[in-house]
Amino acid sequence: xxxxxxxxxxxxxxxxxxxxxxxxxxxxxxxxxxxxxxxxxxxxxxxxxxxxxxxxxxxxxxxxxxxxxxxxxxxxxxxxxxxxxxxxxxxxxxxxxxxxxxxxxxxxxxxxxxxxxxxxxxxxxxxxxxxxxxxxxxxxxxxxxxxxxxxxxxxxxxxxxxxxxxxxxxxxxxxxxxxxxxxxxxxxxxxxxxxxxxxxxxxxxxxxxxxxxxxxxxxxxxxxxxxxxxxxxxxxxxxxxxxxxxxxxxxxxxxxxxxxxxxxxxxxxxxxxxxxxxxxxxxxxxxxxxxxxxxxxxxxxxxxxxxxxxxxxxxxxxxxxxxxxxxxxxxxxxxxxxxxxxxxxxxxxxxxxxxxxxxxxxxxxxxxxxxxxxxxxxxxxxxxxxxxxxxxxxxxxxxxxxxxxxxxxxxxxxxxxxxxxxxxxxxxxxxxxxxxxxxxxxxxxxxxxxxxxx
Numbered sequence: 001x002x003x004x005x006x007x008x009x010x011x012x013x014x015x016x017x018x019x020x021x022x023x024x025x026x027x028x029x030x031x032x033x034x035x036x037x038x039x040x041x042x043x044x045x046x047x048x049x050x051x052x053x054x055x056x057x058x059x060x061x062x063x064x065x066x067x068x069x070x071x072x073x074x075x076x077x078x079x080x081x082x083x084x085x086x087x088x089x090x091x092x093x094x095x096x097x098x099x100x101x102x103x104x105x106x107x108x109x110x111x112x113x114x115x116x117x118x119x120x121x122x123x124x125x126x127x128x129x130x131x132x133x134x135x136x137x138x139x140x141x142x143x144x145x146x147x148x149x150x151x152x153x154x155x156x157x158x159x160x161x162x163x164x165x166x167x168x169x170x171x172x173x174x175x176x177x178x179x180x181x182x183x184x185x186x187x188x189x190x191x192x193x194x195x196x197x198x199x200x201x202x203x204x205x206x207x208x209x210x211x212x213x214x215x216x217x218x219x220x221x222x223x224x225x226x227x228x229x230x231x232x233x234x235x236x237x238x239x240x241x242x243x244x245x246x247x248x249x250x251x252x253x254x255x256x257x258x259x260x261x262x263x264x265x266x267x268x269x270x271x272x273x274x275x276x277x278x279x280x281x282x283x284x285x286x287x288x289x290x291x292x293x294x295x296x297x298x299x300x301x302x303x304x305x306x307x308x309x310x311x312x313x314x315x316x317x318x319x320x321x322x323x324x325x326x327x328x329x330x331x332x333x334x335x336x337x338x339x340x341x342x343x344x345x346x347x348x349x350x351x352x353x354x355x356x357x358x359x360x361x362x363x364x365x366x367x368x369x370x371x372x373x374x375x376x377x378x379x380x381x382x383x384x385x386x387x388x389x390x391x392x393x394x395x396x397x398x399x400x401x402x403x404x405x406x407x408x409x410x411x412x413x414x415x416x417x418x419x420x421x422x423x424x425x426x427x428x429x430x431x432x433x434x435x436x437x438x439x440x441x442x443x444x445x446x447x448x449x450x451x452x453x454x
Contacts, residue, residue, distance in 0.1 A: 001083050001085045002087075002090070002170050003170070004089075004173065005072055005076060005090070007092060008071065008178060011070035011102050012026060014068070015058055021057075023046075025043035029043060029047075029097050040097065047101050063109070069109075071175045074200055075200035075207065078200050078205060086118075086119045086120045087121045091106060091124070094136075094140040096142060099178075103125045103136075107125040138151060138155050139152035139154075140181070149258075153184060165188070166192055169194045170195055170196070172185050173199065175200040184272055186210060187272060188272065196209055197209070220288065220423050222273075225253055226353055227386060227387045293332075295442055296349050297332060298442075299448045299450075300332065300334060302445065307377065313344075315334070318332060329365060331349045332346075332347040344377065345379075348379075350382075350383060350384075351383070352385035362405050366406065375412060377411075380415045380416075382418070385420060385421065389418075389420075394418060395454065398414075398416045398454060402416075414454065415454055416452065416454040417450045
């Protein structure tokens with residue numbers, strides 16, 4: 001089991017508290033920045049003198065008080081006791097001298113530890129001197145709040161991604177380390193299914209698993225956020241500088257961005273989201289798409305569609321597994337009662353975020369039409385978004401990616417529709433309380449303002 005552990009300075013503080021002795025130069029090192037490493041190296045060697053353990057009272061104390069010597073060691077031993085597997089531990093240090101030294105000591109003392117029953121603990125820590133990866137996180141400085149938010153957190157998320165966040169089962173052990181990262185790592189544990197967050201409860205020495213709260217994000221806000229990031233080509237925290245300072249940001253997204261004098265940047269929470277969740281997850285993990293499809297069904301039921309020849313299509317069908325259209329996996333079919341099923345209009349509805357997925361689906365649907373010898377009179381692609389998008393970009397994408405696929409079906413007219421969803425998540429009801437935005441939008445009877453560009 002892979003465990004990622006943040007590292008603080010408890011190993012030094014516990015020693016001084018238990019022995020009432022001061023470590024040499026500790027106060028100097030504690031007050032010095034990481035950039036002072038070279039000029040303080042003679043002091044640092046006093047704490048990292050691994051070749052002469054018998055002459056180092058501090059290291060002997062660690063051996064004699066091993067299980068309670070530090071929050072990191074105590075918690076990892078407790079986790080090993082709870083997990084029916086060996087541990088693969090990766091230490092994460094702040095950009096401070098003492099956190100770096102502590103991580104090196106913990107790695108040396110804990111690496112290879114066995115519980116006697118076959119379970120071992122293997123500890124990994126790549127310091128700045130051991131490229132290509134570094135577990136001393138640049139910008140994760142306990143004394144510089146701006147560096148912490150602008151550099152430290154994004155760099156921490158990047159290292160966690162390198163270690164497998166969102167790809168494999170991982171335990172985040174937040175018992176030790178700088179307490180400022182705890183809220184953000186806890187958020188990670190809530191939004192990522194394969195992350196468990198654990199910490200050691202000091203009073204009982206029991207490891208506590210922080211349960212995942214049975215609530216979810218507002219996916220309308222997520223759609224807005226990821227759509228904006230897609231339009232602005234923000235793929236990670238570095239891309240945040242591409243947003244101009246005068247950019248209008250939806251009120252729903254205020255917590256995900258921060259304004260600076262000359263730019264608009266992703267906030268710490270925004271950086272976590274853009275670096276941990278993907279568009280595929282946004283598409284697959286929520287039911288917003290199904291709610292939107294239902295709203296379109298309601299729309300086409302209430303407002304009869306009329307094609308270019310004047311024919312009207314008052315009947316909406318949602319294909320089921322017994323339908324002749326089943327192999328095409330269509331969202332909606334518009335037909336008339338008094339004609340055969342060969343004359344119909346096919347409609348596919350997708351979020352702006354799902355354009356890549358939509359390209360694959362259209363190809364599959366066209367192949368399905370051919371296999372069933374079906375020929376829709378019109379094939380509608382209706383794209384919706386929760387932020388306004390550039391009309392010309394959408395038309396260009398449709399002509400380049402979709403039209404050539406539809407053109408392989410004879411006499412099928414491609415149509416491109418667009419709906420800007422002005423979904424206010426802060427509507428207030430008559431009692432002064434925030435309304436359920438999903439209920440309000442789905443229950444509305446007004447006609448959807450679908451613009452047809454093609």
